[in-house]
Amino acid sequence: MRRFSLVEFSVDHPGSVVILCVLITMLFIIPFPRMRTDTNPRHMLPATSDVRVWNNKVDNIFALHKDTIALGIANEKGILNPSTLSKIKYITDQILKMKGVAAQDVASFTTIDNVSVKNGILVVGPLMTKVPQHRKGIEALRKMLYENPLFVNRIISKDGKTAAIYIPLEKGANGKQIADKIREIIKREKGDEKYYIVGDPVARDTFGVEMFKLMAVFAPISGMVMVLVRYLMFRDLFLSITLMMDAMMSIIWSMGLLIALGFPVHIMSSMAPIFLMAIATDSMHIFNEFYFRHRETKNKRTAIIETMNSVRRPVRNTALATAAGFTVLIFMHIVPVRVFGGMVAFGTILLRLFSFSFIPAMFMFVKEEKLEKIARHEDIESDRTSGFLKKLAGIGSNHPKKTVFVGLACVLIALVGLTRIRVNNNIVGWFKKGSDIRVADSVMNKALGGTCLGYVVAISPGKNDMKTPEAMHYIEGLQKYLGKLPVVGKTISVVDYLKRVNMVLHNDNPKYYAVPDNKTTIAQELFLFSMSAKPSDLDNVVDYPYRRANIWVQLKTWDARAMKDVINAAQQYRKMHPYPPMELKPAGTAYFDLVWNNQVLWDMVEGFILSLVTVLAILILDFRSIKWAVVGYTPLLFTVLLIYGAIGFIGKDFDMPISVLSCLSLGMAVDFAIHFVGRFKQRLKETGGRESIEDALLWTAARPGKGIVRNAVLFAASFSVMIFAPLTPYITVGAFIVTMMLSSAVFTLVCLPALITLLQGWLLKGNAG
């Protein structure tokens, strides 16, 4: 009995195959309306992850809000004038009325608690209840602001030109929506003031929104670029669109499956369409070979079947390699990464399925004359590209030793670059330099204590321990120690409130701006403060049983490393001061970012190594030879090393997008080697030693090599669009993939001939003869 051939079936029943594909595609569209999106990049760590559980606990203990937006109000002439102050008051009032704002804890001139003494009377209440209209009132306000370290660098800058309103958000509120509402309010304000909106929720939620917009804009543009480039290559719109349909169908099937399974579309999965589109370019090899074959046979049906027979193995194996590269991700820890891996692996396998059914079927609809016209150009003897590729491969095969030597030198240099790689991540850095968010953040960080917030929780063994002078001095010392770090702009703790109350109780005598010397006084002064101040003032910095204290650390940068510095410094301080016994634990957004960054990064590095092993295994299986696998592996490794070396030299942080990419690129970049080695060996077999190895190499470079280059160019073209994205991770993805694809194509065409020439004795032992 004859074996069933999908290709032959498709060629014989092209109409049914196409209709079936379209019908199934429509089936997968059904779940689309149920699509849920999750725009929070931080949700890469599940709610049950240690850091999220701990941060929630800290938020609970100290009645903290997870998300805070800061609004900066700057006036070159100084903000302490009736006009600017009334704007601050008005804007604050409007903010208090917004849904999603934790109104009770908004910190602004009109809401922040101030403890002061006036004519012997203790005053605890909002710093500014009425806007002072005359000099006297303004001066009094200035004095109150600058004599209280809780205000300086927090709600007012040292130079008096910038004020800030801190707007904590209720759970589940969207930072971008609230930021947009604030923008509407400030847009209506006239005057010299400039406004800056900063804060993690704004950056994060803006990023989320932008990300989806980008995918909605860039995926289609990418697709169109690919159609265009294909058209330029083959001068046939119908076939270009066929290739696009192939990609679209796999995107729709995998997205449909993702949604149907109930997964939200996350930052990672939103990138899947563009990846699938790029992976679809592998079918280029079919087209490439088809035109050559058609030229030789002049028969469509035969050409298709012959083409499929000759490219079957490499096409299947590259698909396998790519799918395996992504499947590896399923075994990672980060859920959205796993979902993404599964989704792309599924899409890749579909693409291959289409390569053997849908694409051959579509070929049947193209008129013979048209094919002939295109195929006429496909001749390796007359074609310029093929000629160039032959020359390129000639470098390797004619000067194998020199090529390998140059390659080794490059590797050495790359290794030096590797050692310079700096692991870091900065969520605000995900926006471009001139963007509103970046500008606002740098202005605010210059003027005030820092927009990125982390906590250090001090935990003592027993109840009421925090009321002791020893504990208070300990925290005071720790604050001073942390304050020395260049990344730390300001710290706030219960000690700041205590010292303030103590001084005020002693009629503003600066001598008493200190921790009282006994526990009872400390307890009573704090109690006094809690009698009139907002409950959250103390709750935010000390827990109910006075066992744990929370030190707010404002950082001047969103670099994940900054919090690492804080943690290291805190541990050093702890070593230097063993008494009183105190445990110091980091928390807050800054800490989360550090953990998040590290976890995603190391997960990816792990995935990368796994990918490397898997890809090697697939090469061994494919070539049925460890030797050939090692040779085929070389251009890939070489490319990877060079790119990371370059990243090290350029000084670009090894951040989350890069780490994710490194994992993804392996499965795709190895394709070229599979095609090259596969077709080369096939050629040797076909010619049966009638052709020299050099000639076979040149033939491979000229014919399947053209497919490789076409594939790489197409791939690069589709991703190059992303270089124009407004968000840096997309630029990184674009630049990285473009470089990777082009260079690995070139390295494949140069290195492999060199290596094969050099190692022919070893490689072809008992093989070709």
Added chain:
Amino acid sequence: MRGKKRFSGPEEKKPNGERRPRMKKYLILLVILLFPVQAFALTGDEIMQKYLAAFYYPGNDFKAKVMMKLISAGGEVRSREMTMIRKNYGPVGGKQKYFIYFWRPSDVRNMTFMVFKHPGRNADRWLFVPALNMVRRIAAQDKYSSFVGSDFSYDNVSGRPLDEDTHTLIKEDKIGSRDCYVVKNTPKAKDADYNYRLSWIDKKTFLPIKEEYFDKRNELYKVFTDDKIKDIDGFPTVLKQTMKNVQTGHTTVVTYEKIDYNVGVSDSLFSERFMQAPPMNLIQ
């Protein structure tokens, strides 16, 4: 409901505006016949006047041990224990003096707090800090600010003057077995920290059974409930009340023990001297 004997404590005076012309009476009777459901016999102002009398002004003076539990959203508990003494000077809504002695937390024991409430102007407050042996006057800048870190504001503790709000009876309702008037109280001043509060006032005792506070966005943010009411010396008295901030999840539960009315508190108690050395026989 009309014609039923209304609650009349010893303090109660007939509020103005309760007399009605005969015609109106018949009219009301007619309305009652037409709408057998319920007729509003009292205006919002009248109800809140009676509420103020029943809740904040019963007796000439009042003494109780007050236990306050501050419960954080995370379930942690902070306890306050104090003796509270109140004395009325003048009619309902008039001047009052409060003397508060703290027992707990133990490190603030002997702290005393004194408030003079004046109609029409800010209250005077003093605090004695034993560790510094110092009496300090505290400015009452904000009546909405928290009372000793609880969810109760100073307004909640000593009562809000009637003329600071407009009171509208909006409906009648039943909470548990208690028939209530529901009055909407809207602050006249714009700087209030909430838009309005709804009060469920028990028709029998005129004590608040429940109150809901709506913030500037008209979102519910605080809920007050009376959890236990008992007759003491002829005064219906709240033994347990709760204030929950539904936005933060923070709750304060207050229970009263050793309640005494008309103990005959002398005026001299309300002085700096007694703040520093409180008469323990009275405080106990």
